[in-house]
Amino acid sequence: MPSTPSGPGGPLFKYAPAPMGESADDRWRRYKRALGAEPLPAALVDLEAFEANARDLFGQARAAGKTLRIASKSIRCPDLLRRLFALGGATARGLMTYHARESAFLAELGFDDLLLAYPTVQRSDLEALVGLAKAGKTVSQVVDEPDHLEALEAAGATAGVKAKVVIEVDMSFRPAGAAHLGVRRSPLRSAADALAFAKAIAARPHLQLHGVMTYEAQIAGVTDRNPFTRLLNLPKRTIKLLSRGDVESRRGEVAKALQAAGFKLALFNGGGTGSIGWSSSDSALTEVTAGSGFLDSQLFDYYRDLQLTAAGYFAVQVVRRPKPGMVTCHGGGLIASGEAGVDRLPVPALPAGSRLVGFEGAGEVQTPVVLPAGTEVALGEPIFFRHAKAGELAEHFNEYLLVRGDRVETRVPTYRGQGKVFLG
Numbered sequence: 001m002p003s004t005p006s007g008p009g010g011p012l013f014k015y016a017p018a019p020m021g022e023s024a025d026d027r028w029r030r031y032k033r034a035l036g037a038e039p040l041p042a043a044l045v046d047l048e049a050f051e052a053n054a055r056d057l058f059g060q061a062r063a064a065g066k067t068l069r070i071a072s073k074s075i076r077c078p079d080l081l082r083r084l085f086a087l088g089g090a091t092a093r094g095l096m097t098y099h100a101r102e103s104a105f106l107a108e109l110g111f112d113d114l115l116l117a118y119p120t121v122q123r124s125d126l127e128a129l130v131g132l133a134k135a136g137k138t139v140s141q142v143v144d145e146p147d148h149l150e151a152l153e154a155a156g157a158t159a160g161v162k163a164k165v166v167i168e169v170d171m172s173f174r175p176a177g178a179a180h181l182g183v184r185r186s187p188l189r190s191a192a193d194a195l196a197f198a199k200a201i202a203a204r205p206h207l208q209l210h211g212v213m214t215y216e217a218q219i220a221g222v223t224d225r226n227p228f229t230r231l232l233n234l235p236k237r238t239i240k241l242l243s244r245g246d247v248e249s250r251r252g253e254v255a256k257a258l259q260a261a262g263f264k265l266a267l268f269n270g271g272g273t274g275s276i277g278w279s280s281s282d283s284a285l286t287e288v289t290a291g292s293g294f295l296d297s298q299l300f301d302y303y304r305d306l307q308l309t310a311a312g313y314f315a316v317q318v319v320r321r322p323k324p325g326m327v328t329c330h331g332g333g334l335i336a337s338g339e340a341g342v343d344r345l346p347v348p349a350l351p352a353g354s355r356l357v358g359f360e361g362a363g364e365v366q367t368p369v370v371l372p373a374g375t376e377v378a379l380g381e382p383i384f385f386r387h388a389k390a391g392e393l394a395e396h397f398n399e400y401l402l403v404r405g406d407r408v409e410t411r412v413p414t415y416r417g418q419g420k421v422f423l424g
Contacts, residue, residue, distance in 0.1 A: 024352030031313070031350065031384055033406040040317040040382055041331050043397040045080065047404045049311035050294060054087040056308065057276060057290045064280035067093035069115065069269060071291025072102065076394035078109050079402075079412035084294060093267075093287050094138070099422035100125035102415075107137050115166060115269070116141040117213065119148050126155035126163075133161045140164035140210040144186035144197070149204060156206030164210035165201055166267070169194050169254055171216040171247050185215070191253035198263050211267035212254060215289075216247045219275045226302040228342045237304065244278060251284035274303055297390035298347050299336075310349065312390055314397070315382035316367070325370060326357075327377055332367030334396055336388035343388060350384040351375050395421070 022030075035042060061068040070084050072095045085092045094113025097103045100122075103114045116129065119142055130152075132139040143149060143165045156163040168186040188194055194212065201209045219240045226232070247270075255268060268286045271279025273293030280288050293300060295312035320328035329348075336344040345362050348354035353372030360368055362385075369383055377383060387393040394400075398417035401408045415421065 024350060028350035028352070028384065030406045031315070031403065032382060034403045034408055035315060035382060035401070038401065038408070040315055041397075042382075042401055043312070043314040043393055043399075044384075044401040044403050044408075045295065046309075046311045046313070047402050047409060049296070049309040050080070050083075051087060053294050053296055053308050053311060054084055057273070057293050058088045058091045060276050061280050061288050061290075062091045066280050066285060067091055067287045069093045069096050069267075069287050069289045070294075071096045071117075071272075071289050071391075072106065073098040074273075074291025074389075074391040075294065076391050076415045077400055077412060078106070078111075078415075078418075080294075080400070081106075081111065096269075096289050096291070100128050100141075102420070102422045103139055104128045104132060105415075105420055107132050107135075107139070112138055114139045115211075115213075115267075117168075119143055119145070121147060121151040123151075123155075126151055127159075130155045130159040130161050130163055133163060134159050138164070140166050142166050142168045142213055143201075144168045144170075144188050146200065149200060149207060153204045153206050162206055162208040164208050164266075166211045166213050166269070167194055167197055167201075167209070168213045168215070169250070171214045171250065171270075172218060175242070183215075183218075190250070191257040194254045195257045195261055198258055198261070202263075209263055209265070211265045211269060212258070214247070214251050214254070214268075214270045214285075215272065216243065216270060216275060216279070218243050219247065219278070225304045226343055248282055248284070251282060255284040273300065274306070277305060292390035295390040295393075297393070298349075298386040298388045299343065302343065310386055312393060313349065313384040313386055314346075314393060315384050318369075318377045318379055318381055318383060320366075321379070322368065325373070327369055327371060327383070329367045329369060329383055331363075331365060332385060333362040333364040334385075334387055334393065335362065336392055338389075346385040346387050348383050349386045351377065354383060 058068055068091050075081055095111055096115050096117045098118055100116060100120055103116050129139055129141060152163045170186040170189045188197055198209055201207050268284055269289060270285045271288035273290045276288055276290055293308055296308040296310050300306055300308055316329040316331045318327045319330045322328055334346050338344055348369045355370045356362060357368045357370060394414040395416060397414055399411045399413050402410050402412060
């Protein structure tokens with residue numbers, strides 16, 4: 001793998017594995033033919049790559065006897081969600097949603113088994129959730145605080161239903177009880193914590209314990225062959241390996257404690273795209289979660305144990321040639337959330353070998369791109385970028401162009417295209 005230039009003005013590195021036996025140059029030409037005279041910017045999903053990723057991810061879960069819950073946050077397009085359920089068959093368990101209003105929106109579209117993975121105590125949110133339950137939908141919400149229980153109990157009592165809840169137990173790695181390696185989520189950290197919380201749920205007449213969620217972010221969400229932080233790759237890999245035993249042990253303890261106390265769980269969830277192979281083997285889990293891997297956004301190139309195929313792109317037109325070997329695109333600055341860093345920038349993926357310029361990066365109205373030697377891009381032609389995170393791309397486009405071969409098979413609205421923005 002080529003090295004990353006160290007100077008702040010040097011071009012930024014792009015890692016591009018060969019896609020599905022097709023050369024990157026052939027893919028670039030194919031996408032150009034597919035888009036033809038489409039207005040730019042535009043976002044596309046390569047259906048053949050999307051379907052190949054789905055076969056891979058569902059297959060890993062199925063082989064381990066697990067179901068797979070689809071993370072809607074990483075898709076944000078109802079048509080693509082329906083396609084995933086068709087591809088996953090019985091292995092596709094349900095949806096992990098990220099907002100109560102999103103759960104209601106998806107329920108209106110006919111989706112069911114909706115697990116809201118982010119707690120809320122807002123009255124309108126809770127009314128929406130218990131309203132879905134009253135209408136016969138299977139809907140649950142992650143909880144980890146007594147205040148969550150109080151708010152849901154009140155909403156359930158008003159609606160005359162039992163609100164299903166899922167206990168989140170923190171799986172962060174704390175070697176020697178010192179450093180916190182993971183994300184800041186639940187304050188519940190042990191089997192004893194989970195059991196006490198389950199008993200608090202059982203004491204409330206309008207709540208029902210539905211399951212447990214245990215997300216190992218320090219494994220699933222940490223890259224370990226990141227070209228921008230090479231010196232950290234080995235330490236990250238070591239932490240991920242050391243953390244596995246701790247996560248597996250604590251999951252097992254939680255499952256045994258709840259079972260011994262007579263609690264019956266409809267689900268025990270864990271994992272993400274970045275850990276799906278390992279997480280699927282954990283005997284405590286009944287299901288794993290994946291979302292971004294179906295579109296294979298840029299960050300997943302930086303995982304040693306993943307072999308997926310890029311399926312989601314956005315295209316912007318070339319409008320200037322500031323000097324030989326460099327072009328300037330109109331737009332392109334779609335920056336991903338998370339810890340600020342070079343790996344949160346979108347990457348010019350096609351033509352292969354294209355690079356951002358370190359002093360400028362990707363801008364809202366213009367993005368300079370260094371082209372590989374011998375490559376020419378005419379004014380008005382597209383350069384295809386990959387977003388660092390899959391779901392966030394949908395917040396910038398009203399529709400996805402679904403490409404098969406060298407044509408647009410159909411176009412489908414994103415959440416935004418249907419007038420739904422849940423975090424803005």
